[in-house]
Amino acid sequence: MEESEGKIYIDGIDISTIGVYDIRSRITIIPQDPILFTGTLRSNLDVFSTYQDHEILESLRRVHLLPSDEIVQIDSSLEDNFKIFSNLETSVSEGGKNFSQGQRQLLCLARALLRRSKIIIMDEATASIDFVMDEKIQKMIRTEFEDCTVLCIAHRLRTVIDYDRILVIDQGKIIEFDSPHNLIMNSESLFHKLCQNSDEYDMLKSLALTNKE
Known part of the structure; x- marks a missing residue:
């Protein structure tokens, strides 16, 4: 969509003068209504088959969809809760409807961690996550995106x-x-x-x- 007035500059560059692909490939947007595609966890997190399995699984651990090894050893009952995310071939239905809204938001955060964009835009990105998990995710965001520009819309x-x-x-x-x-x-x-x-x-x-x- 073209701007109706004014200009948007990133690092001194008027973004209307460069291609849409150049912008989209360098900015990550995490919307309130998370977007997942029909396929697998792997194809949703690593759309262009760029990353190794261990990198994808690590991104899932950082957003707490997978436990750390220490947690599994302490409480084996947690293993079943996270089993679905340990298999990167787990099916994702249309729109990711086989996951909860909160899980879909966390998957989008995991995708953002993999991309490592310098500009992250979050629109109520943790709105469907409870306060305890939100606090953990916010700490992760401050650590993992420390060298990024983060624009966050939040209530x-x-x-x-x-x-x-x-x-x-x-x-x-x-x-x-x-x-x-x-x-x-x-x-x-x-x-x-x-x-x-x-x-x-x-x-x-x-x-x-x-x-x-």
Whole structure:
């Protein structure tokens, strides 16, 4: 889709002047409604047959769809829960409907880990994952994508509280753009009010302060 106005620059390059393939091959988008294709786990994670099996399985471990060896040894009952993901030939039905919404989102994250794009765009990428798993995934994102530019659309305040900058949008208009610390410490900011109205205000404030330090 062509832009209606303005320009988008990445590393000083106007993206309207280069091919669509060049853009798509260098940016990874993880949507709220995760996209999987009819085929196998392998064909969904490694679309162009670029990676070795051990690399694909490692990406599944990093998003907690497979346990680490230590976990399996400690609690063998967990093995059955993850067995389906240890076989890369496991069938994926149309749209990935044989997996839960949360599992599909984690598979898309695993695919992003393999691609190692420098720009990651996440649109409510963990919306269907419970808080405990979301916290683990957010820690993984901060570690694995440390050298990437991550643009994250999120409604969970905890998800973005330690990002470098937060853009607050209300009814389609930009309201605020600043660091989480500056926004939460400003009692007049909309972000501060959102945090204050949540049940996690003290924790969010602590995390924002820790990240600043």
